Amino acid sequence: MKYLGLIWAALYRKPLRSLLTLASIFVAFLLFGMLQSVSVAFSQGIDFSGVDRLIVAPKYSIIDPLPEKHVFAVQAVSGVERVAHRSWFGGVYQDSSQFFPRWPVPVESFLAIYPEYLLSDTEKQAFINTRTGAVLGRPLAEAYNLKLGDKIPLIADIWPNKDNVGWEFDLVGIYDVADSSVDSEQMFINFEFFDEYRQWGQGTVGTIVVKINDPDQSAAIAAEIDRLFANSPAETKTTTEKAYNQMFAKQVGDIGLIMTGILSAVFFTILLLTGNTMAQAIRERIPELAILKTIGFSNMSVLMIVLSESLLIVLVGSLPGLLLAGFLLEGLRESVSLFNGVELSGLILAQGLGLACLMAFVVGLPPALRAMRLNIVDALGDHL
Amino acid sequence: MADRWSLFRRSIVTGTLIEIETLAKDYYRGKVVIPVLSDISLQIEQGDFLALMGPSGSGKTTLLNLIGGLDTPTLGSISVGGERIDKLGQGQLATWRSRNVGFVFQFYNLLPVLSAEKNVELPLLLTNLSRRERKKRALAALAVVGLQDRASHRPTELSGGQEQRVAIARAIVSDPGLLVCDEPTGDLDRTTADEILELLQLLNRDYGKTIVMVTHDPKAADHANHCLYLDKGSLTGSQAL
Ligand SMILES: Nc1ncnc2c1ncn2[C@@H]1O[C@H](COP(=O)(O)OP(=O)(O)OP(=O)(O)O)[C@@H](O)[C@H]1O
Ligand SMILES: [Mg+2]
Numbered sequence: 001m002k003y004l005g006l007i008w009a010a011l012y013r014k015p016l017r018s019l020l021t022l023a024s025i026f027v028a029f030l031l032f033g034m035l036q037s038v039s040v041a042f043s044q045g046i047d048f049s050g051v052d053r054l055i056v057a058p059k060y061s062i063i064d065p066l067p068e069k070h071v072f073a074v075q076a077v078s079g080v081e082r083v084a085h086r087s088w089f090g091g092v093y094q095d096s097s098q099f100f101p102r103w104p105v106p107v108e109s110f111l112a113i114y115p116e117y118l119l120s121d122t123e124k125q126a127f128i129n130t131r132t133g134a135v136l137g138r139p140l141a142e143a144y145n146l147k148l149g150d151k152i153p154l155i156a157d158i159w160p161n162k163d164n165v166g167w168e169f170d171l172v173g174i175y176d177v178a179d180s181s182v183d184s185e186q187m188f189i190n191f192e193f194f195d196e197y198r199q200w201g202q203g204t205v206g207t208i209v210v211k212i213n214d215p216d217q218s219a220a221i222a223a224e225i226d227r228l229f230a231n232s233p234a235e236t237k238t239t240t241e242k243a244y245n246q247m248f249a250k251q252v253g254d255i256g257l258i259m260t261g262i263l264s265a266v267f268f269t270i271l272l273l274t275g276n277t278m279a280q281a282i283r284e285r286i287p288e289l290a291i292l293k294t295i296g297f298s299n300m301s302v303l304m305i306v307l308s309e310s311l312l313i314v315l316v317g318s319l320p321g322l323l324l325a326g327f328l329l330e331g332l333r334e335s336v337s338l339f340n341g342v343e344l345s346g347l348i349l350a351q352g353l354g355l356a357c358l359m360a361f362v363v364g365l366p367p368a369l370r371a372m373r374l375n376i377v378d379a380l381g382d383h384l
Numbered sequence: 385m386a387d388r389w390s391l392f393r394r395s396i397v398t399g400t401l402i403e404i405e406t407l408a409k410d411y412y413r414g415k416v417v418i419p420v421l422s423d424i425s426l427q428i429e430q431g432d433f434l435a436l437m438g439p440s441g442s443g444k445t446t447l448l449n450l451i452g453g454l455d456t457p458t459l460g461s462i463s464v465g466g467e468r469i470d471k472l473g474q475g476q477l478a479t480w481r482s483r484n485v486g487f488v489f490q491f492y493n494l495l496p497v498l499s500a501e502k503n504v505e506l507p508l509l510l511t512n513l514s515r516r517e518r519k520k521r522a523l524a525a526l527a528v529v530g531l532q533d534r535a536s537h538r539p540t541e542l543s544g545g546q547e548q549r550v551a552i553a554r555a556i557v558s559d560p561g562l563l564v565c566d567e568p569t570g571d572l573d574r575t576t577a578d579e580i581l582e583l584l585q586l587l588n589r590d591y592g593k594t595i596v597m598v599t600h601d602p603k604a605a606d607h608a609n610h611c612l613y614l615d616k617g618s619l620t621g622s623q624a625l
Contacts, residue, residue, distance in 0.1 A: 002509045009497040291493040294454060295507045295554075296482025298475055377455045380489065381445065 003305055010309045011316070013281065018313065021277050025317025028270045032352055033325025033344050035259040041342040052215045053113065054222050055244040056208035059235040063088075065204035066234050073228055074208055079221050081213050084109035087206035089189065091154040091167065093144075100140055102154065102187040104194035107133075113211045116178040117188075123148075123173030131193040135173035137184035146171055152187075161197045180335065207244075208236075242341055267359070275363045278310055282367035289371045290379035303372040310364025311357065318356040322349055401562065401594050402428035402451060407460030409446055420446045421617045424460070430561075433588040433595045435605035435625075438614035444598040445566055447614065451596055452485050452564040453477045464562065482510045486555025486593075488565040492547040494539040500526060500550045501535040507558045525553040528591075529583060545576035552583060556593070563587065565597040569604055581607040 011018045056074060058064035068085075075083045089102040107128045111117065119127065119135060127133045134152055146152065154167045161167060169189055177184045195202055212221050222238035229236045282289075292302055326344035333339045409421040421443045428434055436444050449455040450462060453469050456477075462470045464484065472480055494503045505522040513521070526532050529549040539547055548568060555563055565584065569577035585607050587593045597608060605611050606625065613621040 002515075005502060006495075006498070006506075006509070009495070009502075013497050287491075287493055288495050291487075291495070292506070293478065294481070294487050296478045296480075296510050298478050377449055380449075380454075380493075 007308045022317040026321040028266050029318035029321030030325050033322045036348050037344045039259040051218045051240045054210040056236045056238045059237040068203045079217050082211040084113050085205035085208045090158040100185050104189050104191040106191045116182045118176040119173045126172040130172050132170050133172040134169035134189045136187050141174045159198045278367050293376045299372045303368045306368035306371045307364045311360040314356045314360040322352045399430050400427050401430040403463045405461050407457050410458045433608045435608035435611045436598045442614045443617045453481045484560050486560045486563045488555050488568045490567040490570040492551045499536050504553045525557040529553045563593050563595045
């Protein structure tokens with residue numbers, strides 16, 4: 001601890017160089033914290049605890065449809081309170097850059113299962129009773145300047161209708177959301193009308209949503225549902241909403257692999273950079289190290305001093321990086337639903353610090369050994 | 385100034401401090417042997433101020449390094465204060481140096497990132513002294529060299545002469561009996577050099593330090609009590625001043 005002042009002072013030797021090194025270490029560990037947290041969250045097993053809604057999806061590919069009769073079969077499973085479903089409409093509004101999800105749903109049961117979409121009773125009744133009815137989230141309605149009674153034309157891509165003309169829906173409701181974690185940028189349309197009028201695919205749905213009585217039974221009920229359709233032509237995989245969303249994102253690519261790749265590249269670069277900086281710093285300081293030895297510092301203390309400097313610089317860079325990652329994830333968790341449950345755990349923090357120590361060691365050892373082996377007489381004279 | 389006297393003034397002891405017998409030193413460049421010193425025998429008395437002179441390459445620095453325990457001889461013996469330092473291993477030598485020798489070099493060799501006070505404190509980090517005690521001693525040593533008001537300055541904010549004073553304060557802070565100085569005025573102008581030499585003289589006279597100083601400058605040697613001449617690795621003469 002006596003040497004702390006001495007070690008700390010090393011940071012001030014070349015302030016700009018230290019700052020650049022610190023900044024790159026900071027960024028590396030910020031990335032590590034974020035990516036590792038996401039990757040861990042995505043590779044986690046499904047956590048059924050406290051969940052009262054389940055998603056029944058096709059087992060093998062999320063774009064396969066499920067037969068509508070599965071819905072009735074699920075309804076019969078004991079412990080199931082209510083069942084609805086939703087399908088992916090796709091379509092184009094105005095032009096393809098104006099994207100928001102559009103879901104054909106069985107209105108009454110869907111709204112019962114999802115009370116977080118807030119509609120007035122009149123709007124709800126209008127939605128149930130209007131075959132061509134649709135509802136939008138308030139931000140969307142405002143963005144497109146749409147009012148109740150307006151027509152919403154959609155060009156079909158996946159689902160052409162029987163007349164092969166554009167689809168047209170009547171805006172009968174504008175929903176608010178109970179809290180900011182609920183997606184307010186969606187459009188819901190009447191499944192009955194959609195199913196009758198589409199050219200093909202009648203009697204199929206995208207995914208089934210299930211409300212259950214007792215959250216403690218969620219895992220058991222999920223297993224029961226999947227067992228029901230095992231060995232049928234349309235096998236299912238029942239999960240929680242959160243796990244389903246993440247599975248959806250996973251289809252984009254193997255997140256874990258991508259993250260590991262990015263991290264490896266980042267750390268390799270940082271290692272080279274920091275290693276070079278440390279080596280350079282030691283070369284400049286040979287006379288100083290020689291004087292420490294002259295005064296009577298042992299070879300081992302000189303080794304430890306250089307290693308500690310390396311540790312200090314890596315920790316000063318990495319700790320704030322990791323903490324900021326935790327901070328950012330907290331913010332993202334509240335505002336972006338995909339980040340639900342993504343957090344910088346104590347384990348990841350410990351991994352980060354472990355990595356930092358390893359890095360400090362790898363980067364610091366060569367110059368530390370060099371400092372340790374330094375011969376005083378050679379270093380003081382010009383005999384190097 | 386009570387500190388100044390109580391901390392660093394030692395009672396004058398008499399007797400032989402350094403005893404060197406048939407000393408030789410070779411350097412090796414790969415397989416090539418470079419003989420640098422041969423058959424050197426000499427004694428240095430407690431409280432002496434000895435100047436070591438000779439042409440460039442004659443081995444002055446090499447001899448000084450051996451006396452200060454920075455290097456070990458190829459042949460012969462060196463004892464300092466009765467201790468055979470040629471028998472000590474590297475680690476033991478380091479400890480021995482920290483307790484018994486202060487070093488002053490031509491190029492000061494201060495740590496640029498540390499204040500004068502922290503530079504002076506460095507040797508005390510190897511002791512068990514408390515932080516307060518270390519600070520007190522560092523400031524006292526700075527007072528001895530007349531730089532108490534520059535304690536917080538960095539080396540870059542000091543003149544060459546002041547830097548050398550800080551280096552001298554660092555050399556005396558742990559109160560060693562022996563100071564070895566390699567061309568301490570080699571990089572300074574005449575006036576500043578004289579001030580440094582007077583400071584060394586004061587340390588020798590009033591604080592009882594035994595000083596061995598390598599120099600090229602006959603005027604510098606005048607400040608010493610004795611002068612030894614070295615040529616091609618052998619002692620060629622000595623002179624009392
Ligand atoms: N570590 C070393 N390795 C090889 N040769 C060395 C080493 N140190 C000194 N020498 C050689 O030993 C000889 C004496 O060197 P030394 O530095 O002792 O001379 P000096 O009298 O101090 O000279 P100067 O007045 O120029 O400082 C020189 O020829 C030098 O090249
Ligand atoms: Mg020399």
